Amino acid sequence: MKGNVVTQTLSQSVLLVDDSPDIHLLVPARLGSERLTIHHAYNAVDGLSDAKTHQPDLILLDLDMPDIDGLTLCAQLKADKDLVGIPVIFLTGILDVATKVKAFELGAIDYVTKPFDGVELKARVRSALRTKRYHDMLSTKAQIDALTGLWNRRYLDDHLGAEVSALRRRPGALSLLMVDIDHFKHINDTYGHPVGDSVIQEVAEEIKQMSRKSDIVCRYGGEEFAVILKDTDSADALIIAERLREKIFMRDFSDGRKKLRVTVSIGIASSDQLAPDMVLPGAIIEAADRTLYRAKTEGRNRICFQAHSAQGITSGLSWH
Structure with a gap:
């Protein structure tokens, strides 16, 4: 099941890391109109590997997974210089403040509470991807030579x-x-x-x-x-x-x-x-x-x- 892509390849991509098969069916259904490439991982080990392989624009990360949980995976992602810039949104059924604070401290930018509303999920994903796109544009501009248009x-x-x-x-x-x-x-x-x-x-x-x-x-x-x-x-x-x-x-x-x-x-x-x-x-x-x-x-x-x-x-x- 690792690395399965359910939508056509387009300009932005999302990596979904969750141990629930139902979530892997539900998220693409809710985001189908967004025209994204969605990659799938069912545990933290595959999630880290797929993040390195696909370099997605956004990671939707389940907080509560067996073996290695979402907080631990988030810390691993943010410790990798090639992955640190990828925004992470947690998917969680946990509502306690301490867990949310810990997630933000580790570098997550947002969270969606399960069972999530489709409209809310779309809005948060759109916002994260828009911010990522602007960040990429600024980063690219900083690496272009003004006189020639070549890389610097x-x-x-x-x-x-x-x-x-x-x-x-x-x-x-x-x-x-x-x-x-x-x-x-x-x-x-x-x-x-x-x-x-x-x-x-x-x-x-x-x-x-x-x-x-x-x-x-x-x-x-x-x-x-x-x-x-x-x-x-x-x-x-x-x-x-x-x-x-x-x-x-x-x-x-x-x-x-x-x-x-x-x-x-x-x-x-x-x-x-x-x-x-x-x-x-x-x-x-x-x-x-x-x-x-x-x-x-x-x-x-x-x-x-x-x-x-x-x-x-x-x-x-x-x-x-």
Whole structure:
């Protein structure tokens, strides 16, 4: 019964954790008009597992369950950094004030008393989901770079860590591109900052257009960009980087009067070219920074990557 979905997949989802089969029939019936995806768990262990798997927008949690009760599960949810932001509404037949206070202290946002009224349940669920949607919008906005519309450094740090963690659970490869606009100070000094901003925006657009849906494209800072390439080893990363370098080299930039030639240098770090104990977010960024620096010092408009040898990490090939 674990993980059963009874409504079509839509933009928001609810995880119902309750040991009563009747509640699992009643709640979807009462919320049917809300067009939600509802996931089902019948005990706290499955509830915690499903919360991690589905990352729902709301959890409806039974307070009184055998083995592990709702209060204990709520504490576990709020102790997990990946789940702490999910709102919890308790479903309870217990009316004593002490239990309600404890639930709120643990992080629950609301409760519905069993047997619950369908209209009341809808209202409380709507309110919780609306608040969650606004919170997600604000959180997303805080991770978007204002000039380019790309994800920012904060988003990169969060998601690179998540992708590295995923590599430990399954076989695969991960690569990071660090892309830097060559001679950008000269562009600003010669043509002015508005033109410099325009160049950054156009380069950002080229990177977005060249990237796959699975790639994570970020503005790292200033004139520098970072691209997380999922399921991509060093050989494929080099091909992707070269296509990007060439596309930008061939693009016509302008200061409004005449064409500008803009080039980029690219550093690559790939998990298959790093020692296993170096496949860490900070080490990957450092390796990509190191190869980017080499690409800049060797003449710019080129690509460098890390190569792993028996003696350790060595500078890789240049490509231009």
